Amino acid sequence: MRALKGRAVLAAILVFALALGTGGCPRRDPQADKLVIAVSAELDGMDIQQVYTANIVQEMISAAPVVFDLNNEQLVPNVAESISFSPDGKSIIMVFPDDLRFADGDPVTGADIKAAYERYIEISPYSGDWGELERIDVDGQQVTLVFKTPPAYFLAVLASMYSGIVDVELARSVGNEAFNRQAVGIGPYLLTEWVPGSHATFQRNPHWRSFKPFVRNRGPWKFETVTVRIIPDGLTRLSELEAGNVDLAAIAPEHRRRVAENEDLVLLEAPDAGQTYLRFNLHRAPFADRRFREALAYAVNRDELNLALDDAVGPIWGLLSPAQLAFSAETEAELKANRPHDPERARQLLAELGYADANGDGILDKDGVPLRITLLSTVGVHAQEMAAPVLQRQFQLVGVDVAIEEQGRPYVRERVRANDYDISLAAWAWIDPDIWYFSFHSSQPNPIWTSPEADRLLEQGRVLMNMAERTANYAELSRRVAEEVPIISLFYTYVYTAHRRNLRGLHVAVDGAIHYEDASK
Amino acid sequence: MLDYTVRRLGVGVLTVIAVTVVLFGIMQLMPGDAIRLIADPDRIPPERIEELRRQWGLDRPAHVQYFYWLGNLLQGELGHSIVTGQEVGVLIASRLPFTLLLAVTSMALHYAIAVPLGLVAAVRSGSKLDHGIIVTTTIFWSIPGFWLGILLMLLLSVHLRWFPISGYQGLSSMVVPVMTLTLPPLGGTVRLTRAEVLDTIRASFVLTAHAKGLGRLSVHLRHVLRNALIPVTVMFFLGLPWVVGGAVIIENIFAWPGMGRLLWMSITNQDLPVVQGIMIMIAVLTVVCNVIGDVVSGLLDPRIRIALEEAGGR
Numbered sequence: 001m002r003a004l005k006g007r008a009v010l011a012a013i014l015v016f017a018l019a020l021g022t023g024g025c026p027r028r029d030p031q032a033d034k035l036v037i038a039v040s041a042e043l044d045g046m047d048i049q050q051v052y053t054a055n056i057v058q059e060m061i062s063a064a065p066v067v068f069d070l071n072n073e074q075l076v077p078n079v080a081e082s083i084s085f086s087p088d089g090k091s092i093i094m095v096f097p098d099d100l101r102f103a104d105g106d107p108v109t110g111a112d113i114k115a116a117y118e119r120y121i122e123i124s125p126y127s128g129d130w131g132e133l134e135r136i137d138v139d140g141q142q143v144t145l146v147f148k149t150p151p152a153y154f155l156a157v158l159a160s161m162y163s164g165i166v167d168v169e170l171a172r173s174v175g176n177e178a179f180n181r182q183a184v185g186i187g188p189y190l191l192t193e194w195v196p197g198s199h200a201t202f203q204r205n206p207h208w209r210s211f212k213p214f215v216r217n218r219g220p221w222k223f224e225t226v227t228v229r230i231i232p233d234g235l236t237r238l239s240e241l242e243a244g245n246v247d248l249a250a251i252a253p254e255h256r257r258r259v260a261e262n263e264d265l266v267l268l269e270a271p272d273a274g275q276t277y278l279r280f281n282l283h284r285a286p287f288a289d290r291r292f293r294e295a296l297a298y299a300v301n302r303d304e305l306n307l308a309l310d311d312a313v314g315p316i317w318g319l320l321s322p323a324q325l326a327f328s329a330e331t332e333a334e335l336k337a338n339r340p341h342d343p344e345r346a347r348q349l350l351a352e353l354g355y356a357d358a359n360g361d362g363i364l365d366k367d368g369v370p371l372r373i374t375l376l377s378t379v380g381v382h383a384q385e386m387a388a389p390v391l392q393r394q395f396q397l398v399g400v401d402v403a404i405e406e407q408g409r410p411y412v413r414e415r416v417r418a419n420d421y422d423i424s425l426a427a428w429a430w431i432d433p434d435i436w437y438f439s440f441h442s443s444q445p446n447p448i449w450t451s452p453e454a455d456r457l458l459e460q461g462r463v464l465m466n467m468a469e470r471t472a473n474y475a476e477l478s479r480r481v482a483e484e485v486p487i488i489s490l491f492y493t494y495v496y497t498a499h500r501r502n503l504r505g506l507h508v509a510v511d512g513a514i515h516y517e518d519a520s521k
Numbered sequence: 522m523l524d525y526t527v528r529r530l531g532v533g534v535l536t537v538i539a540v541t542v543v544l545f546g547i548m549q550l551m552p553g554d555a556i557r558l559i560a561d562p563d564r565i566p567p568e569r570i571e572e573l574r575r576q577w578g579l580d581r582p583a584h585v586q587y588f589y590w591l592g593n594l595l596q597g598e599l600g601h602s603i604v605t606g607q608e609v610g611v612l613i614a615s616r617l618p619f620t621l622l623l624a625v626t627s628m629a630l631h632y633a634i635a636v637p638l639g640l641v642a643a644v645r646s647g648s649k650l651d652h653g654i655i656v657t658t659t660i661f662w663s664i665p666g667f668w669l670g671i672l673l674m675l676l677l678s679v680h681l682r683w684f685p686i687s688g689y690q691g692l693s694s695m696v697v698p699v700m701t702l703t704l705p706p707l708g709g710t711v712r713l714t715r716a717e718v719l720d721t722i723r724a725s726f727v728l729t730a731h732a733k734g735l736g737r738l739s740v741h742l743r744h745v746l747r748n749a750l751i752p753v754t755v756m757f758f759l760g761l762p763w764v765v766g767g768a769v770i771i772e773n774i775f776a777w778p779g780m781g782r783l784l785w786m787s788i789t790n791q792d793l794p795v796v797q798g799i800m801i802m803i804a805v806l807t808v809v810c811n812v813i814g815d816v817v818s819g820l821l822d823p824r825i826r827i828a829l830e831e832a833g834g835r
Contacts, residue, residue, distance in 0.1 A: 042786055044605045052604065125573060128566040180606055196615045197778030198688055229688060231776040235671065236687045239679050243686060410551055410791060445567045 032521045033224035035503075038231045038240055038249035043200065045180035046191055047166060049116075049124045054161040057228050060202050061103070062164025062185025063210075065094050065113075068156075070214055070509045072273075072325055072431065073467065075155055077211035079165065079186055089150030089465040090134075092158065096141045101207035102167045103190035110138040115168040117145075123176065129157040152470060153462040156325060156432035188221050188516075202226045214507060215517035222520040238498075241265065247503050247521070248514075251496040253312035253382075259498045268497040270512030273323040274429030275316050276383050278391070278488040282449055283419045286353070286371075293485035295349035296423075299398045300391065300488055301341040308390045309383060313491035318478035319436055321492035323511035326433045326467065331475040335482050346398040357399060364399035372401040376415060376424040379406040383493055384425045391425075417446055426487075431511065433474045434462055440481070449486030526812055533808030540804040541591065541797065548793050549583045556603065577603050590797065599801075600794035602787075609798035612783065617802075619689055620772075620779035624764040626695060627702035632757055635707050639714025639753075640746055646719060654711060662708025667770045670701040674774070687776035698775045702768060710753065717749035724748075751818045751825070758814030762806040 037056060044051040048058040065080040077083055080094040100108040114136045121127045132151055137144040147154065157163060165186045171179040182191060188210075189202030208220045231237040234252030241249045242262065251259055251267070259267045278300075280287040287293060302315035317335035320327040355364035355371055364371040373395075377388040385406070392402040407415070415421050428435055441458045442450040457477040464470040481487065495512040505518035556573045574580050578589065593600055599609035635658075642654045661669070677697055678686040685694040721727060722745055730740045769781035780799060787795035819825045 042782070045607070050606055125569065128569045131566070177601075177606055177608065195689075195778060196612065197619075197782055198776070229776070230778075231687055232773045232782070233687075233776065236674070236774055236776055239674065239686050243679060243682070245686065409789075 033222075035223040035226045035248070035516075035519070035521075036229060036246045037226065038229045038237045038246040040230075040232050040234070040237065040250050042197060042230055042232070043194070043228075046183040046194060046200070047171070047176070047180040048161055048164045048183070048185075049120050049166060050176060050180045052125055055228075057191075057200050057202075058161045058164055059187065060189040060226060060228075061183050061187045061191055062161075062166045063187040064159055064161060064163045065096070065165065067159050067212060067515075068325075068431070068509065070507060070515075072323060072510050075159055076213050079210070081211050085150075085465065086144075089463075090147050092145040092147075092151065092154075094143050094145075096143065097209060098141055099207075100141070100186065100209075101205075102170075102184055102186055103188075103205035103207070104167070104170075104184050105207065106167065106170075108165070108186055110141050110143050112168065113143045113165055114138050116165045117163075119166070119168050119171065120163070124162070126157075126162055129154065129162070150463045150465045152465050153432055153434035153437070156430070156434075160431075189226055192225075197230060199227055199229045202228075210517055212515065212517065215515060217517045221516055222518075223516075241498060241500070244500060248497065248499040251498045253310060253494065253496060256312070256496045256498075259496075264501050265498050266501055266503075268499070268506075268508055268512065268514075270495050270497075270508065270510065271314055271321050271323045272429055272493045272495050273321060273431040273511045274427060274435075275319075275321050275492045276313075276387065276425060276427040276490050278490060279416070279424045279426045279448055280486055281419055281421050281423065282486060284422060287422065289353065290484055291349050291353055293488075295346040295353075295398065296395060296400070297339055297485050297488050298342045298346035298349070299394050299400070300490070301394055302491065303341070304394065305387055305390050305491055308386050309491070309493075312496075313383065313493050316489045316492050317482070318489060319474060319481060320433055320478070323492070324431055324433060326461075326471040326474045328471050328475045331478055335478060339482060343394075343398050350399060355399065362396070362399065363401045370401060371399065372403065373422040374403045374405050376412055376421045377404060377406050378409050378412045378425065380408070381425075381427070383427070383491075387490065388425060419446070433470075433477075434458075436477070437462065440477075440486075449481075449484060451480065451484070454480055526816060529812045529815065530808070533805075533812065536808055537801065537804045538591075540800060541594075542587070544797060544800050545583070545587050545590075545793075548791065548796065551791060579603075590794070594801070599798040602792050602795045604787075604790050604792045604795075609794050612795060613780070613798055613802060616778060616780045616783045619777060620768070620781065623695065623698055623702065623768065623777060623779060624761070627699045628757065628761060628764055630699060631703045631706060631710065632753070634703070635710035636714050636746075636750065636753060638707070639711045640718055640741065640749075642711060643715045643718035643722065643749075644741060646715075651715075655708075655715075658708040658711045660708075661704040662706070664705060666701060666705050667774060669705060670698070670771055670774045673697050673700055687774075689778060694775075698771055698777055701771055701775075702764070710756070713756065714749060714753055717752055718745055721745045721749045747821060751821050754817050754821065755814045758810040758817070759807075761810050762803050 039055060041053065041055060043055055043057055044053060046057060046061060048054060048062045051058065063079050065078060066075045066083050067078045068074070069076050075083055079100070080096050082095045084093045085091065086093065096108070096110065096113060102108055117130070117136060121130045121133070132147045132149060132154065134146045134148050137146060167184045170184055174182070181194060184190065188205050188208040190205055191200060192203045193201040202225060204220050204224050206220055209218055211218065229240075229246065231240060231249070234255055237246070237249045238251065238255045238258065240246040242265070256267055256269070259265050280293050282288050306313055306315060314322070316332070317339060318332050322329070350364055355366050357363065358365050358368075375388055375392060377384045379385065388404045388406070392404055395402045412424065416424055416426070437458045438444055439448050440450060440454050441447060442455050454477060457473055457480065461470060461473050461477070464473055497512060497514065499506065502521050503519060505520055507515040507518065509515070556570055556577060556579060571580070578586060581589075590600060599613070601608055602612055605612070638654050638658065642651045645651045674686060674697055678684050684696045688694060727740060727744055730744045768779065769785045771777070772779045772781040783795065784799045787799070
C-alpha cells in the first residue's frame with residue numbers, strides 16, 4: 001500500500017513537472033513557421049523547363065545542382081554533393097547523394113537527372129545553352145556532362161534556376177501543360193497551391209539537403225510553408241511589408257529611402273548582373289566612322305545620368321558590371337581613365353570630321369545639313385526613360401541635335417533587328433560575359449560590330465575554364481570595344497530587396513541572389 | 522419581342538466575328554510576335570526562335586493563322602497561351618471568378634447607392650441635400666480611380682488596419698477595391714437618375730397619379746422611378762462587360778488576380794490567343810448585355826416593347 005502511494009506521488013510529481021516544463025517553454029509564434037515573399041512579376045508557369053522567365057518559385061521547386069559562391073567567383077555544390085572537371089576541362093562531373101529524393105518523396109537516380117536534362121534540351125526555349133553538349137554519362141549517382149569543348153560559358157547556365165531538376169516521369173504521365181501548373185522537382189519545397197495572378201504556396205520538402213559550403217543548415221529549410229505573393233504595384237508591396245503581412249519583398253528604387261528609414265525593415269542593395277548601354281547603328285553614316293562614335297562617348301557624363309536616376313545606378317565603362325563573372329575593377333578604372341567626360345574633346349573630334357556651326361544656332365552642320373540624329377528608347381523601361389533626355393542634352397551641348405523616339409519593346413526590337421535606327425538604348429542581364437557573344441560575334445545574324453580579334457576573344461572566353469584567364473580575356477575584349485566604340489556602356493542598375501528585421505540568417509550574394517537555408521524568424 | 526431578340530442575337534454573332542477580324546488585324550499590325558518579344562534574343566539563338574515560331578504557327582500568313590484560330594473557336598477551342606502554354610479557357614476560368622466577384626458587386630452597389638441618391642436629389646431638387654449629394658458625388662467623379670484606390674488603401678488598410686491591403690483573402694479584402702470601383706462613377710449615375718426623375722415628375726401621368734390621391738412615396742416609387750430607371754438600366758447592362766476587362770489599374774494596385782491584369786499582360790506580351798479569347802468573351806458579353814438591356818427596358822416600358830415588336834415585324 002505504501003509502495004502504491006509512493007508511485008502515485010511520483011507520478012503526480014512527474015505530471016506536474018511535465019506540465020510545468022511545457023507551460024514554461026516560450027510560446028512559438030505561429031507565423032515563425034511561415035515565410036511570405038512578395039514579387040512583382042506574374043508567374044508564367046511552375047515548370048522551369050517551360051517558362052521564359054524564371055522566378056523564385058522555380059528555385060523552390062527545382063533547385064540547381066550547383067550555385068556560385070556569394071562573391072560569384074566559383075561554383076560550389078548545392079544539390080550535388082560535389083562538382084569537378086575532367087583534366088581536359090570538357091567534362092563536368094557531379095555526384096549526387098544516394099538518398100536524393102523529389103519533394104514528393106520519390107527517389108532520384110542519376111538516370112532521373114539525365115532525363116531531366118534531356119527534357120531541358122528537348123523543350124526549353126533556352127535549349128541552345130546545351131548546344132555544345134556531346135553526351136551525358138551516368139554511373140550510379142554520378143552524372144557527367146561531356147562537352148565538345150571546355151564549357152566555360154555553360155557554368156552560369158548550370159548554376160542558374162534553369163538547370164533545376166524536375167520529375168520527368170511525372171511530367172510525362174500528366175503531360176507538359178498539367179506539369180507546368182503542378183511541377184515537382186528536387187527543390188526545398190513542394191508546390192501545394194497556385195492561384196494565377198495571386199500567389200503560390202509551398203510545403204517544406206523534408207528530404208531536402210543542400211551542400212552549399214557557406215550555409216550552416218544542410219537540412220530542410222526552417223519554414224514549414226512558403227507563400228510567394230504576386231503584387232505588381234511597388235507601393236502596395238511596400239505597404240504589405242511595412243504592415244508585416246509580407247516578410248520579404250522586391251522594392252522599387254523610388255521607395256528604398258523610405259525602407260532605409262524604417263527601423264522594422266532591412267534594405268538589401270546589390271548591383272544587377274547586366275547593364276544599360278547605347279548602341280550605334282554602324283550601317284549608317286555618320287556612325288560608321290569610329291571618330292564620330294568616340295566624340296559622342298566623350299560627351300557622355302555618367303554622373304549626370306546617376307543624378308537623373310536618383311543614385312539607383314552605378315556608372316560603367318567596360319562590358320561587365322561588378323556582379324558579373326570575370327569582372328575586373330582594374331579594367332574598369334583603366335577604361336574610365338581613358339574615356340573621361342570631355343565635351344571639349346568631343347567638339348574637337350567632330351570638328352576634325354568637318355562639322356561646324358555655320359549658322360550659329362548651336363547645332364553643328366556639314367555641307368549645309370544640320371547634325372540631327374534619333375535616339376531610340378523603350379517606353380516603360382524606367383532607366384531608359386530617365387536616361388534618354390539626359391543623353392539628349394549632353395549630345396546637344398557638343399552640337400548634336402537629338403530627337404528622342406520612345407517606342408514599345410516590340411517596335412524597338414524590330415527596328416534594331418532591321419537596322420532601322422541611329423542610336424538606341426539597350427539593356428540586358430545575365431551573369432556570364434558570354435552574353436556579348438550574341439552582340440559581337442560575326443556568326444550572329446545581326447551583330448552590333450565585329451572584328452577577327454573580337455571573334456577570337458569571344459570564342460576563347462567560351463572555353464577558358466580558369467577564371468583569372470577568363471577575366472583577362474574579357475578585359476581585353478572590353479579594351480577593344482572601348483577603342484572601337486560600337487556601344488557606349490552607361491550604367492548598371494541596383495536591385496533592391498527589403499525584409500522584416502525579425503527575418504534573420506539570409507545570405508546575400510554580390511548580385512543580390514538570396515540564400516534562405518539559415519533564415520528564420 | 523422574341524423575333525426581335527433572335528434578330529439582335531444574330532447581329533450580335535456578326536458583331537463578334539467583326540470584332541475578331543478587327544482585333545486580329547490590329548495585333549498583326551504590331552511588329553514581331555510573341556516569341557520574338559518574350560524570347561531573350563541575347564540568350565536564345567535565332568534558329569531556336571524560328572523553331573518556336575514554327576511550333577506556334579507564327580510563321581504562317583496572317584489570314585491562315587486567323588482562319589485556323591476561327592476554326593478552332595467554332596469547335597469550342599480557344600487555343601493555348603504562347604507564353605505559358607496553358608489552355609486559354611483554363612487561364613480565363615482561373616481569373617474570371619475574381620473579376621466577376623469584384624465587377625458584379627461594385628456594379629450592384631453602385632446602382633444601389635446611385636439610384637436612391639438620384640431620386641432623393643430630384644425630389645428635393647434645389648435643396649441643400651440635393652446640392653450636397655451632387656457636390657459629394659462629383660468630387661468622387663473628379664478623382665482618378667487609381668489615386669482614390671491608393672488613398673483608400675492607405676487610410677482603411679494601412680493606417681486603420683480594418684481591411685487587408687491587397688490580394689484576395691476572403692470577402693473583407695473586397696471592401697476597398699469595391700469602394701474604389703463604386704465611388705468614382707456615382708456622380709454620373711446620380712446625375713442621370715436625377716435628370717430622368719425630374720423629367721418624369723413633371724409628366725402628366727404623374728400629376729394624374731397625385732390627383733388620384735396616391736401617396737407621395739407610392740407615386741415616386743411606382744410611377745416616377747419605374748419610368749426614370751429605363752435609361753439607367755440600359756447603362757447598367759452596357760457598362761457591365763467593360764468592368765469585366767477594364768479594371769486593370771485597380772487590379773494592379775490591389776494585386777487582384779482578375780481578368781484585367783491577364784488582358785494587360787497578354788497584350789504587352791503579344792500573346793494573341795489569350796487576347797483573342799478575352800476579347801471574344803467581352804464581345805459576347807457586350808452583345809448579350811445589349812440584348813438583355815433591350816429586353817429589360819421593354820419589360821419596364823410597354824411603349825418600347827411595342828416599338829421593338831413593330832421594328833421586328835418590318
